[in-house]
Amino acid sequence: MTYMKKTLAASIAVAAASSMAISTAHAEISDGEVRIGYLADMSGTYRDLAGPGGQTAMEMAVADFGGSVNGSPIVIFSADDRNSADVGANTVREWIDQRNVDMVGGLVASSVSIAVTKVLQENNGLGIVSGSAASSITNEHCTPNHIHWVYDTYPLANGTAKSVVEQGGDSWFLLTADYAFGHALEADVTSVVEANGGEIVGGVRHPFPTSDFSSYILQAQGSGAKIVGLANAGADTVNAITTASQFGLTQSGQQLAGLLIFLNDVHALGLEATQGLLLTTGWYWDMDEESRAWSERYFEETGRMPTMVQAGIYSSTMHYLKAVEAAGTDDPETVRAKMAEEPINDFFARNGSIREDGRMIYDMYLAQVKTPEESTGEWDLYEILSTIPAAEAYRPLSESQCSLVQN
Amino acid sequence: MTMIFGVPMAVFMGQLTLGLVNGAFYALLSLGLAVIFGLLKIVNFAHGAQYMLGAFAALLGFRYLGINYWLALILVPLVVGGCGMLMERFLLRRIAHLDHLYGLLLTFGLALIFEGTLINLFGVSGARYETPAILQGGLNLGFMFLPTYRAWVLVAALAMCLFTWFMIERTRLGAYLRAGTENSQLMQAFGVNVPLLITLTYGFGVGLAAFAGVLAAPLYPVSPTMGSSLLIVVFAVVVIGGMGSILGAILTGLGMGIIEGLTKVYYPEASNTVIFLVMILVLMLRPAGLFGKEA
Numbered sequence: 276m277t278y279m280k281k282t283l284a285a286s287i288a289v290a291a292a293s294s295m296a297i298s299t300a301h302a303e304i305s306d307g308e309v310r311i312g313y314l315a316d317m318s319g320t321y322r323d324l325a326g327p328g329g330q331t332a333m334e335m336a337v338a339d340f341g342g343s344v345n346g347s348p349i350v351i352f353s354a355d356d357r358n359s360a361d362v363g364a365n366t367v368r369e370w371i372d373q374r375n376v377d378m379v380g381g382l383v384a385s386s387v388s389i390a391v392t393k394v395l396q397e398n399n400g401l402g403i404v405s406g407s408a409a410s411s412i413t414n415e416h417c418t419p420n421h422i423h424w425v426y427d428t429y430p431l432a433n434g435t436a437k438s439v440v441e442q443g444g445d446s447w448f449l450l451t452a453d454y455a456f457g458h459a460l461e462a463d464v465t466s467v468v469e470a471n472g473g474e475i476v477g478g479v480r481h482p483f484p485t486s487d488f489s490s491y492i493l494q495a496q497g498s499g500a501k502i503v504g505l506a507n508a509g510a511d512t513v514n515a516i517t518t519a520s521q522f523g524l525t526q527s528g529q530q531l532a533g534l535l536i537f538l539n540d541v542h543a544l545g546l547e548a549t550q551g552l553l554l555t556t557g558w559y560w561d562m563d564e565e566s567r568a569w570s571e572r573y574f575e576e577t578g579r580m581p582t583m584v585q586a587g588i589y590s591s592t593m594h595y596l597k598a599v600e601a602a603g604t605d606d607p608e609t610v611r612a613k614m615a616e617e618p619i620n621d622f623f624a625r626n627g628s629i630r631e632d633g634r635m636i637y638d639m640y641l642a643q644v645k646t647p648e649e650s651t652g653e654w655d656l657y658e659i660l661s662t663i664p665a666a667e668a669y670r671p672l673s674e675s676q677c678s679l680v681q682n
Numbered sequence: 683m684t685m686i687f688g689v690p691m692a693v694f695m696g697q698l699t700l701g702l703v704n705g706a707f708y709a710l711l712s713l714g715l716a717v718i719f720g721l722l723k724i725v726n727f728a729h730g731a732q733y734m735l736g737a738f739a740a741l742l743g744f745r746y747l748g749i750n751y752w753l754a755l756i757l758v759p760l761v762v763g764g765c766g767m768l769m770e771r772f773l774l775r776r777i778a779h780l781d782h783l784y785g786l787l788l789t790f791g792l793a794l795i796f797e798g799t800l801i802n803l804f805g806v807s808g809a810r811y812e813t814p815a816i817l818q819g820g821l822n823l824g825f826m827f828l829p830t831y832r833a834w835v836l837v838a839a840l841a842m843c844l845f846t847w848f849m850i851e852r853t854r855l856g857a858y859l860r861a862g863t864e865n866s867q868l869m870q871a872f873g874v875n876v877p878l879l880i881t882l883t884y885g886f887g888v889g890l891a892a893f894a895g896v897l898a899a900p901l902y903p904v905s906p907t908m909g910s911s912l913l914i915v916v917f918a919v920v921v922i923g924g925m926g927s928i929l930g931a932i933l934t935g936l937g938m939g940i941i942e943g944l945t946k947v948y949y950p951e952a953s954n955t956v957i958f959l960v961m962i963l964v965l966m967l968r969p970a971g972l973f974g975k976e977a
Contacts, residue, residue: 318798319907323807453951479946482954486902486911489700490946490953493826497693513808513903521813521829521901523820543807543903579805 303604304347305375311337311592312370314363314391315381315406317355320484320509323539325383325406325584331576332585333380336592344600352376356383360390367391371398377605378403378595380588385409385456395420401607403595405587408508408535409459410670413634417677420607422614422633425587426557428456430639430668431534432463434555438641439502439532440471447532448500449478450491450515452507457483460506460534476500484511488518496524508535513543520548538582541644541656552644558583558623559642559657565622580654583623590623591635626665632677639668689947696826697943703832705939706839707894711912712919712931713846714890720926721863721883724774724785730913731793732888735762736895737904738800741811751814751900755838758896759889766888770881793910800906808903817900835897842893843932850928859883863926918961924974934972 313333315325330353337349352370356363364387370376371394379395382388383406395402395418402421404412410427436447447468451457457480465475477498479491492515495503503524505512512533519531533540536554560570560580569589573581598613599605619627619637627637642657650656672680684691711733718726739758743749749757769792777784817831850856858879862869866876895909902908919938923930938957945956952959964972 318801318806320806322801323805479950481946481950484911485954486908487704489703489832490697490943491950493696493700494693494947496827497690497696510806510808510903510905510907517810517901517903521820521831523827523829527827539805539807543809545810548810 303602303606304344304599305377305605307347309344309347309349309596309599309605310374310376310378311349311351311595312367312374312376312379313351313353313381314356314366314379314387315353315383316358316387317353319358320511321358321383321406323543323579324509324537324582325381325588328573328577328579328581328585329381329405329588332573332581332589333592335573335576336589336596340593340596344596344605345603349596353381356387358384358387360384360386363387364390364394367394367400367402368398371395371400377401377599377607378610380592380595381405382407383584385412385459386454388412389416389455392416392418392421399607401611403591405591406584407456409456410463411455411459413630413632413677414670415676417632417679419611419633419679422591422611422629422635424591424635425584426535426555426639427634427669428460428463428535429670430557430663431460431555432467433668434639434641434663435532435534435553436464436467436504437471439530439553440468440473444502444530444532445473446500447473447475447502447504448495448498449475449504449506450488450495451478451480452483452511453480454483456508457506464504464506464534481507481511483507484509486510486514488515489522491515492518492522492524495519496522496527496529500529502530502532504532504534506534509537509540512536513540516544516548536644537584538580538654538656542580542654546645546647546650546656549644550646553660554642554644554657555663556583556640556642556657557637558586559640559659560586561655561657562640562659563622569622586623590619590621593621594619628665630672632672632675632680634669636665636669638665639663687948692825693947695823697947698940699823699826699828700832701940701943702936703836703939704943705936706836706843707898707912707935708916708919708939709843709932709935710839710894710897711891711916712923712935713843713928714887714894715916715920716923716926716928716931717846717850717890718884718887719920720928721859722770722774722778722785722880723782724789724884725782726884726887727786727790727913728769728793728796729789729887729891729916730909730911731796732762732766732891732909733895733898733912734800734906734909735765735796736892737811737899737908738895738906739892740896740899741809741904744811751896755893755896759893762892762895763885763889767881767885769888770884774884775877775880793913797906797910804906806905806907808905808908811899811904813900831900835901838897839894842890846890847928847932915957918957920971922957922961922964922971924971927971927973927975930971930973 313330354366379402382404385407388404388407404423405425408428410429413423451461541549598610602609602613615629624637629635641660686694740754813831820827820829870876923934945953
C-alpha cells in the first residue's frame with residue numbers, strides 16, 4: 276500500500292515536472308500547438324480554384340516545414356464556408372473561441388473574407404487571404420489582423436484592361452457579378468479604362484451565380500462595344516465564355532476580356548473556346564524551373580496542376596511558419612510584424628513584401644491563352660507575355676483609404 | 683428604330699426568344715415534377731440531380747463508350763429513368779405510407795449524395811460537351827443571331843411536353859394514371875396494377891429530367907452543381923402552375939422563362955428573384971396555383 280502510494284506520488288511528480296518542462300520550452304506557442312484553420316469553398320463554384328487542392332497545398336507546406344515549429348506540432352483544421360459570409364464568420368468565431376486557432380488561411384469568396392477578417396480583428400486573430408479578389412480587402416476593409424497574399428482586382432484591371440485598351444480596345448461593356456468582388460473589379464476596371472483614354476459604354480450586373488448568360492451576351496452584342504469585359508469569376512466566367520462562343524460574339528468583331536481567369540477555368544473551357552484570351556495572373560505553374568518542380572510534386576498529390584491560389588496558399592503558409600519559428604511565438608501581432616520584416620522570394624512570389632495595409636505585393640504577369648496548335652499538353656495553357664513589377668502592379672499607398680496607412 | 687418600354691424592338695424580340703428557350707427548359711423539368719407529384723404525391727427533390735445525371739451520362743457515354751448525341755437523347759433517359767424506377771421500388775415505396783415530408787427528405791438526401799459523389803470525382807469546373815455538328819452555327823432571325831442549337835432545344839422540349847400531355851390526357855394509359863391519382867384503391871379493385879403504374883410514372887418523370895439534362899449538356903458546362911440552382915426555380919414554377927397540373931406546368935414554365943428573360947433586360951439584379959415574387963403573388967391570390975384545382 277505504502278509502496279503504491281509512493282509510486283503514485285513519484286509518478287505524479289514526474290508527470291508534473293515533465294509537463295512543466297514542456298510548458299517552459301513552448302511558453303510562447305499557445306496550447307503547445309500551432310493551429311491553422313483552412314477555410315474555403317470546398318463544394319461550390321470556387322471549389323476548383325482553391326478548395327481541397329488548397330488544403331493539400333497547405334498540408335504540403337506543413338510537411339515540408341517538418342510538421343512542427345520549435346518542437347510544437349502544427350495542426351490544420353478545415354471547413355467549407357459554402358460561399359456564405361455568415362457560415363465563414365461563425366466557423367472562424369468557433370475556431371477562435373473553442374479551438375484557439377492561431378491563423379486562418381485559404382479564404383476565397385471576397386464577401387466571406389471581409390466578414391472573417393472583421394471577426395479576426397475583434398478577437399485579435401490572424402488571417403491570410405489567398406483566394407479573394409476584392410482590392411478593398413486591404414483598402415477600406417483593411418485590419419491589422421490580416422494579410423492579402425495572392426492577386427487582387429487592382430492588378431487584374433491594371434494588367435489586362437490597360438493592355439487591352441493600349442491595343443485599341445477602347446470601348447467596353449462590363450458583365451459584373453453582383454457582389455463585393457464584382458463591384459470592386461468593376462470599379463478598378465472602369466478607372467483603368469478611363470485613365471487610359473477608353474470608355475465604358477454599358478454593363479450588366481448579373482446575380483451570383485448565374486447559369487444562363489444568353490440574355491446578357493445579347494445585350495453586350497447590342498451595345499456596340501469593342502470589348503466585353505467579364506468582371507466575374509469561376510463558373511460564371513466559364514458560362515459566360517461558353518455562351519459568348521455559341522452566340523458568335525467574337526465572330527461579329529467583338530473581343531472578350533476575362534478579368535479574372537484561373538487555370539482550372541481555361542482547362543475546363545478548352546483552348547478552342549479560350550485561345551488568345553489575355554489575362555493577368557499572379558503565378559503560372561510552368562513559368563520557370565522552380566515553379567515546375569513544385570507543381571509536379573503537387574500534381575502527384577492531386578492529379579491536377581495548381582492554380583495561383585493553391586500555390587499562394589503553400590507560399591503564405593511557409594512564410595507564416597518561418598515567422599512563427601523566428602519569433603518563437605504564435606502571437607498574431609508579433610508574427611504579423613515578423614512576416615512583414617522578411618522579404619518574400621520563393622517559387623511563387625518574386626520581389627515580394629508585405630506593406631502596412633496588409634497587401635503582399637509581388638511581381639504579376641500578363642499572359643495569353645495558347646492556341647490548340649501551340650499547346651503541347653493537357654495543362655500547357657498559358658504563355659507569359661510580360662512581367663508587371665510589384666511596385667506598379669498594386670494600388671499605390673498614396674491612393675489608399677486604409678486606416679493603417681498614414682497619408 | 684421602334685422602341686418598346688425604352689428598349690429597341692430588336693433587343694426586346696431577342697430577349698423574348700431567349701426567354702422562350704429557357705421557358706421550354708423550365709416547362710420540361712416542371713412537367714416531370716408535376717407528373718411525379720400528381721400520382722405519387724412525392725415532392726421529388728432529386729429532380730435537379732437527375733437532370734444533372736442525364737447531362738453527365740451523355741458526357742461520360744460519349745467519352746468512354748462513344749455514344750453520340752442522338753443516341754444519348756434516347757438511351758440516357760431510359761437508363762436514368764430505369765435507375766429512378768429502382769429508387770422508387772426499393773426506397774420511396776418503403777416510405778409511401780408516411781407523411782410527404784419523408785419523401786421530400788429522402789429525395790433531397792439522395793440528391794446531395796449524387797451531387798457530392800460527382801463533385802469529389804470530377805470537381806465543379808465542369809466539362810464541355812460538343813454540340814452535334816448538324817446543330818452548330820446559328821440562324822439570323824433579322825433581330826438577332828440565334829444559335830441553331832437553342833432553336834433545336836426549343837423545338838425538342840416543346841415536342842416532348844406535347845407528347846407527355848397527349849399521353850396523359852388522351853390515351854388509355856393516361857386515363858389509368860389519372861384515375862390512379864384520384865382513387866388508387868378503387869383502381870386496384872378494378873384489377874389495375876397500381877404499384878407498377880407508380881413505378882413507371884416515377885421512372886417516366888425521372889426520364890424527362892434526364893432528357894432535359896442531355897439537351898442542356900451542349901449549352902452549359904456539364905458540372906455536378908448544374909441541377910441544384912435550377913431545381914428551386916423549377917419548384918417555384920410548379921407551385922405557380924398548380925401542383926400536379928400538367929398543362930399548368932407547361933404554360934407556366936414558358937411564361938416564367940419569358941418573365942425572367944425580360945427582367946434580365948430591365949433590372950438584371952432581380953432576375954434570380956422575379957420568379958419567386960410571382961410565386962408569392964400567386965400564392966396570395968390563388969393558393970392552389972394558376973391552373974390548380976381548389977382543394
